[in-house]
Amino acid sequence: MALIDTINPLLTTGWSRGDAGWRLKDYEARGGYVQLKRVLASKMTQDELIAEVKKSALRGRGGAGFPTGLKWSFMPKAATEKYVVCNSDEGEPGTFKDRDLLRFDPHSTIEGMIIAAYAVGAKLGYNYIHGEIFEIYQRFEEALGEARAAGYLGDRILGSEFSFDLFAHHGWGAYICGEETGLLESIEGKKGQPRYKPPFPANFGLYGKPTTINNTETFAAIPFILGMGGEAYLNLGKANNGGTKLFSVSGHVNRPGNYEVPMGTPFAKLLEMAGGMRGGRKLKAVIPGGSSAPVLPGDVMMECSMDYDSIAKAGSMLGSGAVIVMDETVCMVKALERLSYFYFEESCGQCTPCREGSGWLYRVVHRIEHGQGRTEDLDLLDRVTDNMMGKTICALADAAAFPVRSFIKHFRSEFEYHIENKKCLVNPDVQRAGSGFFRASSTAGAA
Amino acid sequence: MNSQYNMLSQEALAKIDREVAKYPADQKQSAVMAALVIAQDEKGWLSQEAIAAVAGYLGMAPIAAYEVASFYNMYDLHPVGKYKLTVCTNLPCALSGGVHAADYVKEKLGIDFDETTPDGKFTLKEGECMGACGDAPVMLVNNKRMCGFMFPEEIDKLLAECK
Amino acid sequence: MIEIEIDGKALQVAEGSTIIEAAHQLGTYIPHFCYHKKLSIAANCRMCLVQVEKAPKPMPACATPVTNGMKVFTHSEQAVKAQKAVMEFLLINHPLDCPICDQGGECQLQDLAVGYGESASKYQEEKRVVPDKDLGPLVSTDLTRCINCTRCVRFTAEIAGFMELGQSFRGERAEIMPFIGKTVDTELSGNIIDLCPVGALTSKPFRFSARTWELSRRKSVSPHDGLGSNLIVQTKHDRVMRVLPLENEDLNECWLTDKERFSYQGLNSAERLTKPMVKQGGVWQEVGWNVALDYAAHALRDVAKTHGGAAIGGLLSPHATLEEMYLVQKLLRGLGSENIDFRLRHSDFSADGKRRGTPWLGMKIADIGGLDRVLVVGSFLRKDHPLIAQRLRQSAKRGAQISILHSADDDLLIKLTVRAIAAPSQLPARLAEVVKAVAELKGRPVDPALATVGAGDTAKQIAASLVSGSKTAILLGNFAQQHPQAATLTALAQELSGLLGGSFGFLGEAANSVGGHAARAVPGTTGLNAAAMLKEARQAYVVLGAEPELDCADGALALAALTQAAAVVVLSPFKSQAMLDYAAVLLPVSPFSETSGSFVNTEGRVQGFHAAVKPLGETRPAWKVLRVLANLLEVAGFQFNSSEDVRAEALGGQPEFVSGLDNGIDGGALTLAASANGLERVADVPIHFADALVRRAPALQQASDSAAPAARMNAATLAKLGLVAGERARVDAGGTAKVTLRRSLMPVCPMAWCVSRQPMPIRSRWVRCSPF
Numbered sequence A: 001m002a003l004i005d006t007i008n009p010l011l012t013t014g015w016s017r018g019d020a021g022w023r024l025k026d027y028e029a030r031g032g033y034v035q036l037k038r039v040l041a042s043k044m045t046q047d048e049l050i051a052e053v054k055k056s057a058l059r060g061r062g063g064a065g066f067p068t069g070l071k072w073s074f075m076p077k078a079a080t081e082k083y084v085v086c087n088s089d090e091g092e093p094g095t096f097k098d099r100d101l102l103r104f105d106p107h108s109t110i111e112g113m114i115i116a117a118y119a120v121g122a123k124l125g126y127n128y129i130h131g132e133i134f135e136i137y138q139r140f141e142e143a144l145g146e147a148r149a150a151g152y153l154g155d156r157i158l159g160s161e162f163s164f165d166l167f168a169h170h171g172w173g174a175y176i177c178g179e180e181t182g183l184l185e186s187i188e189g190k191k192g193q194p195r196y197k198p199p200f201p202a203n204f205g206l207y208g209k210p211t212t213i214n215n216t217e218t219f220a221a222i223p224f225i226l227g228m229g230g231e232a233y234l235n236l237g238k239a240n241n242g243g244t245k246l247f248s249v250s251g252h253v254n255r256p257g258n259y260e261v262p263m264g265t266p267f268a269k270l271l272e273m274a275g276g277m278r279g280g281r282k283l284k285a286v287i288p289g290g291s292s293a294p295v296l297p298g299d300v301m302m303e304c305s306m307d308y309d310s311i312a313k314a315g316s317m318l319g320s321g322a323v324i325v326m327d328e329t330v331c332m333v334k335a336l337e338r339l340s341y342f343y344f345e346e347s348c349g350q351c352t353p354c355r356e357g358s359g360w361l362y363r364v365v366h367r368i369e370h371g372q373g374r375t376e377d378l379d380l381l382d383r384v385t386d387n388m389m390g391k392t393i394c395a396l397a398d399a400a401a402f403p404v405r406s407f408i409k410h411f412r413s414e415f416e417y418h419i420e421n422k423k424c425l426v427n428p429d430v431q432r433a434g435s436g437f438f439r440a441s442s443t444a445g446a447a
Numbered sequence B: 001m002n003s004q005y006n007m008l009s010q011e012a013l014a015k016i017d018r019e020v021a022k023y024p025a026d027q028k029q030s031a032v033m034a035a036l037v038i039a040q041d042e043k044g045w046l047s048q049e050a051i052a053a054v055a056g057y058l059g060m061a062p063i064a065a066y067e068v069a070s071f072y073n074m075y076d077l078h079p080v081g082k083y084k085l086t087v088c089t090n091l092p093c094a095l096s097g098g099v100h101a102a103d104y105v106k107e108k109l110g111i112d113f114d115e116t117t118p119d120g121k122f123t124l125k126e127g128e129c130m131g132a133c134g135d136a137p138v139m140l141v142n143n144k145r146m147c148g149f150m151f152p153e154e155i156d157k158l159l160a161e162c163k
Numbered sequence C: 001m002i003e004i005e006i007d008g009k010a011l012q013v014a015e016g017s018t019i020i021e022a023a024h025q026l027g028t029y030i031p032h033f034c035y036h037k038k039l040s041i042a043a044n045c046r047m048c049l050v051q052v053e054k055a056p057k058p059m060p061a062c063a064t065p066v067t068n069g070m071k072v073f074t075h076s077e078q079a080v081k082a083q084k085a086v087m088e089f090l091l092i093n094h095p096l097d098c099p100i101c102d103q104g105g106e107c108q109l110q111d112l113a114v115g116y117g118e119s120a121s122k123y124q125e126e127k128r129v130v131p132d133k134d135l136g137p138l139v140s141t142d143l144t145r146c147i148n149c150t151r152c153v154r155f156t157a158e159i160a161g162f163m164e165l166g167q168s169f170r171g172e173r174a175e176i177m178p179f180i181g182k183t184v185d186t187e188l189s190g191n192i193i194d195l196c197p198v199g200a201l202t203s204k205p206f207r208f209s210a211r212t213w214e215l216s217r218r219k220s221v222s223p224h225d226g227l228g229s230n231l232i233v234q235t236k237h238d239r240v241m242r243v244l245p246l247e248n249e250d251l252n253e254c255w256l257t258d259k260e261r262f263s264y265q266g267l268n269s270a271e272r273l274t275k276p277m278v279k280q281g282g283v284w285q286e287v288g289w290n291v292a293l294d295y296a297a298h299a300l301r302d303v304a305k306t307h308g309g310a311a312i313g314g315l316l317s318p319h320a321t322l323e324e325m326y327l328v329q330k331l332l333r334g335l336g337s338e339n340i341d342f343r344l345r346h347s348d349f350s351a352d353g354k355r356r357g358t359p360w361l362g363m364k365i366a367d368i369g370g371l372d373r374v375l376v377v378g379s380f381l382r383k384d385h386p387l388i389a390q391r392l393r394q395s396a397k398r399g400a401q402i403s404i405l406h407s408a409d410d411d412l413l414i415k416l417t418v419r420a421i422a423a424p425s426q427l428p429a430r431l432a433e434v435v436k437a438v439a440e441l442k443g444r445p446v447d448p449a450l451a452t453v454g455a456g457d458t459a460k461q462i463a464a465s466l467v468s469g470s471k472t473a474i475l476l477g478n479f480a481q482q483h484p485q486a487a488t489l490t491a492l493a494q495e496l497s498g499l500l501g502g503s504f505g506f507l508g509e510a511a512n513s514v515g516g517h518a519a520r521a522v523p524g525t526t527g528l529n530a531a532a533m534l535k536e537a538r539q540a541y542v543v544l545g546a547e548p549e550l551d552c553a554d555g556a557l558a559l560a561a562l563t564q565a566a567a568v569v570v571l572s573p574f575k576s577q578a579m580l581d582y583a584a585v586l587l588p589v590s591p592f593s594e595t596s597g598s599f600v601n602t603e604g605r606v607q608g609f610h611a612a613v614k615p616l617g618e619t620r621p622a623w624k625v626l627r628v629l630a631n632l633l634e635v636a637g638f639q640f641n642s643s644e645d646v647r648a649e650a651l652g653g654q655p656e657f658v659s660g661l662d663n664g665i666d667g668g669a670l671t672l673a674a675s676a677n678g679l680e681r682v683a684d685v686p687i688h689f690a691d692a693l694v695r696r697a698p699a700l701q702q703a704s705d706s707a708a709p710a711a712r713m714n715a716a717t718l719a720k721l722g723l724v725a726g727e728r729a730r731v732d733a734g735g736t737a738k739v740t741l742r743r744s745l746m747p748v749c750p751m752a753w754c755v756s757r758q759p760m761p762i763r764s765r766w767v768r769c770s771p772f
């Protein structure tokens, strides 16, 4: 799915030609690698570079929204063996922007990583690519080949003193590898079980060496930031929320897809760009930042603008920018059951509260959904989520707990109805119609 | 090459060598994920012997390779059909028909998740988010080919293509 | 130093400490499962969550480093709530059937559940069941009880050196397993039983034989290798039921080798000799002690009278106690014999008379960790000294450079700097090369005997490693001590350590390798050593605790010598067919568990112990038996009231360490024998074959380390001899053995040789292998 619409395109400038515009020559024709050349030719210092990124107020696009310039500045200057790692493990349900970035414009990420490596003094880098998108991995490998042949990667890049090489590492199906230290373990050839922090990757990262790890979109933004200057980038968005952001809109909209809009764009505008609600139905709920973010009722969401601060104020998180839109045909219990299954399935298994708690949550929600709920179950879910949150090595346990708590908080009556009446509040036929699966063909009614 | 690894072909070992070359010289183990994929591609699935061969080739304890092979979803520790179809049923996909697409395939093939058709042609798996929710319903063929917008007609076409 | 406060108590702790370490310093207990002081930090169980001032969430005490001014609350409401939450999660899938669990009574989960668990769980789903795995004859699994703390996994990877266990699958399906079809096979694997905080991993030999509260506990000392591991011997109704480590940071730390842990099974062997026996007219009879002792005294007196005292030889097991050895030598010397020896496996005694003192490790065991350069010479290190190998494994991880010069390329599971493999006959020459290379690097003159030696690349690498360090040691292993040119190897090691300004020493072969010297259980200047008294066969022998046909360097020769003797008096806890053939009297004496005594370990530490159980049947402690025997023989000076009295006389008091420890030899010739080029045999003493007790421990005899002997040789040798790997062959080495041929996987194999894993005489190093 190529981009369908945008305001102020930066990251998506190259997407308009779909699969025909990703090659090096196309990227160069759009002004690609000019920033890398400028950095190298002008012998920009690491501090100058990091200062520029700080000015842009770029916040990590992987989910946590940590200021990127600040993160880079944590890298110890003295160390000799350092790494930069790109997180393209995009597995958060609802998120599909990194895939399209690598598909339509892989070189912007490559250029961003080279510049980042220059800024932090790394000689080697890896891009960890989500397991299910093999074709994208192949394309990225091809793009790396192009960049290497053109002298953008390798020894003494473009005749400068700076050397850096970059490789792709392909995942193979584990959501937890999106967590940065699980990802590092995975590159090291182990199970992707997250590490306890501290020490943080900036001190103890890949192979125990200082490592900077950022999301694909974060790296891809770097050439554009240098191109227009940090301040101009910041001004595209709003204070503390610089630049534009890709939003992956999925679910009950007419045109699901990626939309690049300035930070602070009203949700209503985004929804309108995505073609509005499918079949003109009523907006019921939105998960604004990927499945790990708390769900918000539709009317609350309509008042929000798409930036970290506004969404946080409404009680959720901007996360990775995955906007999951649900209309009135959705049974919230069934929706939650599926998400709870996901976290149960994807828990890495090391921390007790997550290993044991994620299964417990799923089983209770499953029971409610299947008409075997008990009146005390909602309190039980509250207690189990409370016992899980903040007690594990990584945030997956919290991610499993947030949906449960927020679904119950905002749609409690639906859960109670389920427990009392042993069935959905939303009529099953209505639910079935909601997906639109059967509209395409009349022969397909059997299932 | 050492006879210990002769369960993998020369081509497979050469591919593994290329993966090993991506990492620092003392970090061969980093190539284990790729090496297991290469072995799975060649053998169809990861037998105990195949995992041991990969471990031996990379100089790691066999159980360390097994940990990896059993941790990541897309490794097959049991034989699968010629075509492994993985359907994403996660919420974003489900909102646009992911579960219905899976049900449709189940009925067409007469099998449930984690089953293989009697002729050994198809295995059906339930998948987690594939990072393509905008293209829902999404389906993965043999781990490497992603198909989007899989409505009934598209599914019919795909199944017919799989010879 | 950092100032912190735990539960309102201020203390100072070292920078880099974790909260749990700091709490430990204060004596404050923080509940935990995955944390173990000797393992890497996993922080996965989450049981140790505590409250830290200003931290928004509870922090794991095992993984959180202390910072200046930190205030920790281990029992605050937030902390206790978190701990209770974790306990509930741990219990939801754990069977609550403690009464039928083998861990019952010594289960950390059970203990903590009492303090932190709720009375009723809200979990009403079905509990998970995890299929059990076959881990071999030593460790039993009940994996449904596993709490996934991964201590066992980390132990195998980090301490034992090879990852034999893993945590496979993920999430709730995670389970502990070996690689499919594999068992736990390292010589340290039994430690995972102690490490497992629940009943998921238990002792297979001990399984369901007793409940912990029925057991009495006695401290003891391991009778096996030279380390002197401290033991807790657990007994029930005067039977040893189980052996556990007694923590001693200077020796075994908190570990035990499998040999030490499971050899107790041999104490209850059907081959225990429980009644005195005499052979009359070729027929064995069980008799009373008086009769047997009279008979023994008679026989010895007769020989001494007719042929002189020197016609008697004493063969002593190096696993016997100091007191026993002291009394035997005193008795024999009283009878006029100087033929006494406990160094049964040695073959070169030319250093005798040149030694400055008792050969020993040359340092404290605890100091091994401080060495930064080590050269191990002639050692099956991992099997002969598993816990010293473990110490060196950790040193190597910390950056120490460990190299080995040996004749077999066994995998030590240690990151080695240089691995030099040479045929046995070449070891002295190779070591001489290292001496030469070090002398050159140091610009120092070498002994004229080494003038013609030219150092090869490998020797130069070892030398470069050694001279780059500041604390070096050369450690001579069992193979070097038993080598036909042991004295030359010693002289070279002495020369080398002199050049380096470091130390050199011997890795003690047995529990009393140092104690034997301290007890004077070695021949006097006129006496015959262990090899000589077999070659020049005696009229009578006194055998203490040994089975010479298995424990001597040349078993066949020993058997011949004993068989021809007029009188063989055996003091032993066990009987065997061989013994019944050659002995005249069998006196049942106590194994270590049934007597008091002491072992002097390889660092010279004297460790006394008491009986853990009463002697079995009519068995008596050997020191008492010898006292009576001496009285019957009218040898004076045996008025001992206790084994402590004996020790006091032997050591001139009750020292903590024996005196006279000195590895130096004076006038040791650095002669290098001409190289031989035949097929050379390298035989180890298999770990579970090394002494009479372990040979009779059934579970250990089923372990992979007790696999049937096999000859290993490289492909070229096989081809030259017309042999086929995997087939049976006859190995003729002064005694014929049928073995299975295994092609060696040894990558470094400079010349053809053959390794057979069974005790055959070292003397005949030249072997013939032929198809069988």
Ligand SMILES: Cc1cc2nc3c(=O)[nH]c(=O)nc-3n(C[C@H](O)[C@H](O)[C@H](O)COP(=O)(O)O)c2cc1C
Binding pocket: A059, A060, A061, A062, A063, A064, A065, A066, A068, A087, A088, A089, A090, A091, A092, A175, A176, A177, A178, A179, A180, A181, A213, A214, A215, A216, A218, A394, A395, A396, A399
């Ligand atoms: C369970 C979990 C899953 C995550 N998945 C992803 C992911 O798929 N992609 C990603 O970029 N970050 C993911 N993150 C966040 C990363 O840990 C990390 O914060 C991010 O890669 C940093 O990059 P940024 O600063 O550019 O956002 C995940 C975090 C958690 C706890």
Ligand code: SF4
Binding pocket: C145, C146, C147, C148, C149, C150, C151, C152, C153, C176, C195, C196, C197, C198, C200, C201
């Ligand atoms: S078997 Fe025991 S030691 Fe191993 S992970 Fe399970 S509970 Fe921990």
Ligand code: FES
Binding pocket: C031, C032, C033, C034, C035, C042, C043, C044, C045, C046, C047, C048, C049, C060, C061, C062, C063
């Ligand atoms: S002891 Fe700290 S997390 Fe297990």
